Every structure is written in structure tokens, then in C-alpha cells.
Amino acid sequence: AAGVIQSPRHLIKEKRETATLKCYPIPRHDTVYWYQQGPGQDPQFLISFYEKMQSDKGSIPDRFSAQQFSDYHSELNMSSLELGDSALYFCASSLANYEQYFGPGTRLTVT
Amino acid sequence: AQKITQTQPGMFVQEKEAVTLDCTYDTSDQSYGLFWYKQPSSGEMIFLIYQGSYDEQNATEGRYSLNFQKARKSANLVISASQLGDSAMYFCAMRAGAGGTSYGKLTFGQGTILTVHP
Numbered sequence: 720a721a722g723v724i725q726s727p728r729h730l731i732k733e734k735r736e737t738a739t740l741k742c743y744p745i746p747r748h749d750t751v752y753w754y755q756q757g758p759g760q761d762p763q764f765l766i767s768f769y770e771k772m773q774s775d776k777g778s779i780p781d782r783f784s785a786q787q788f789s790d791y792h793s794e795l796n797m798s799s800l801e802l803g804d805s806a807l808y809f810c811a812s813s814l815a816n817y818e819q820y821f822g823p824g825t826r827l828t829v830t
Numbered sequence: 831a832q833k834i835t836q837t838q839p840g841m842f843v844q845e846k847e848a849v850t851l852d853c854t855y856d857t858s859d860q861s862y863g864l865f866w867y868k869q870p871s872s873g874e875m876i877f878l879i880y881q882g883s884y885d886e887q888n889a890t891e892g893r894y895s896l897n898f899q900k901a902r903k904s905a906n907l908v909i910s911a912s913q914l915g916d917s918a919m920y921f922c923a924m925r926a927g928a929g930g931t932s933y934g935k936l937t938f939g940q941g942t943i944l945t946v947h948p
Contacts, residue, residue, distance in 0.1 A: 752935060761921060761938035762875070775935050807873055811936075819865070819925075819936060821875035 721745055723822035725810050731828045732800050740795040740825045742810030750774065751793045752819060753785060754809040762809060768793060800829045832857045832924045834939035842945050843912045850897070851907040851942050853922030859883075863925040864905040865936065866896065870918040878920075881905060912946045919943050 724743040732738050744751050750769045754762040764777035768787035779785075782800075787793040797804060805828050811819040833856040843849040855864065866878040881889045881896045889896045897906040909916055920943075923936040 750934065754936075761940055762936070764935040764937070767935055777935060809875055811875075813934060817863075818877055818880050819934065820877055821867070823874045826873070 723810055723812050723820055725808075725822035725825050727825060728823060729826050729828075731830065733830055734800055734802065736800050736829075737796065737798045738800060738827060740797070740808055740810075740827075742793045742795070742812075742822060744791055744793070744810070744812030745814075745820060748791075748812035748814045748820075750813045751787055751791070752811040752813075753779075753793070753795050754811065754821075756807040756809065756824075757803075758806070765795070797827075802829050805829045832859070832862070832926055832937045834922050834924050834937055836922055836939035836942050838942045839940070840943045840945065842947060843909075845914060845946055845948050846911055848908060848910045849912055849944065851909070851920050851922075851944065853905045853907065853939060855903050855905060855922075855924050857903075857924065857926065859926045861926075863934075864896070864898070865923040865925065866894070866905075866907045867921045867923060868916075868918045869921060869941070875921075879907070909944075914946050914948060917944060917946045 752767040753765040756762040765779040767775045771787045785795045807824045809824045811821045813819045835854045862883045864881045868876045879891045879894045893910045895908045919941045922939040925934045
């Protein structure tokens with residue numbers, strides 16, 4: 720069965736640089752979620768999209784923005800990166816708000 | 831606001847034995863969903879089991895079962911016949927609202943590290 724695809728899997732950036740993370744949800748899933756998991760922490764919700772419209776927003780810094788495109792893939796854009804942005808970033812998708820299936824994550828390291 | 835509490839930072843179990851991972855939750859919503867995820871050391875987040883707040887039967891998926899006690903606001907995960915590959919971090923999570931709605935962010939607990947001994 721198709722799963723959530725995230726790219727890149729690993730990303731190394733320097734402080735103040737920008738990064739773009741991509742997510743391809745499971746086909747026919749209508750909702751995409753982004754989560755941030757810092758080292759040794761539980762995942763924290765950032766933002767979600769339902770049918771390409773932003774549906775909910777969590778503790779997402781103003782330096783971050785996200786959108787969902789007509790083909791349902793989503794991108795998380797991160798600017799002015801800080802050391803504290805180093806984390807595992809997950810994208811998840813669901814159909815009609817039932818089970819959320821997570822992608823493999825993008826491990827971002829900011830140096 | 832929702833809150834998930836996992837009070838066991840670490841648990842140990844012998845291979846082939848059963849183990850229960852505790853999870854309590856707090857919410858003012860009448861409709862909600864409860865999830866368990868497994869996160870191996872490789873980092874991916876693997877969906878294990880789901881229980882809706884109106885489901886009368888406890889959810890089961892293979893060796894995983896969810897002991898749902900609504901009045902006590904607990905949703906413990908039971909893993910039967912533990913295997914070495916079960917060693918991982920386990921997260922309990924909650925979603926506000928029923929399935930079929932357009933919102934559904936997950937709130938996670940702190941996680942429990944399970945170690946299975948041979």
C-alpha cells in the first residue's frame with residue numbers, strides 16, 4: 720500500500736538559511752498535518768490542511784509557512800533557521816480525520 | 831485543551847510475555863479519538879491502533895489491544911507475546927473531535943520506552 724512520502728530524508732543547513740520540506744500524502748487522503756519532534760521529545764503539531772485549505776494551526780513560528788497544492792502535496796518552508804529548529808519533521812495524512820499515517824520524517828540539522 | 835499522560839518513562843518485558851503501557855487523558859470533548867504509535871530507533875512513526883470515544887468494544891489489531899476505560903479516562907496499550915522487534919518508544923495520542931470532521935491534530939504523551947529482553 721502507498722505510504723506518505725517525505726523529501727528530503729535528511730537536510731543540513733546553516734543558521735539563517737532557508738529550507739523547504741516536501742510531503743506527498745497517501746492518495747485520496749484529504750488532510751495533511753505537519754509535526755515537529757525535537758530530540759527526546761514528543762511530536763508537536765505545527766499546521767494542517769484540509770482539501771488544500773489551512774484547517775488548524777499550532778505552535779508554528781512566524782518564520783515558517785506551509786501550503787498544500789492542487790495535487791495535494793504540501794511544502795513546509797522554513798526561513799532564518801535557528802539552531803533550535805534542528806528536529807525531525809513529520810508529515811501525516813488522513814482521510815476524513817480518521818487514522819493519521821505518518822511519513823518517514825525529514826531530519827533537519829541546523830549548524 | 832487535551833492532555834495525554836504516560837507515567838512510565840521506561841518498561842522492561844521478557845520475550846513472549848505480555849506488557850501493558852499506561853496512558854491517561856484529559857479532555858472536555860465528548861467526541862475524541864485515541865491512538866498508539868510505535869517509534870523505533872530509526873525514527874519513523876508507525877500507527878498501531880485506534881479507539882474512538884463512542885466505540886463500545888476495545889480495539890484490537892493483531893498482538894495489540896487497547897484497554898479503553900472511558901470513566902477512568904485511560905487507554906492502555908496491551909502487547910501480547912512480546913517480540914524483540916517490539917523494543918521501541920511508544921506514544922499515546924489524542925485527537926479532538928469525531929472522525930469525519932475537518933480537524934484532527936494529535937496531542938501526544940511523553941512516550942514510554944519499551945525494552946524486550948530475550
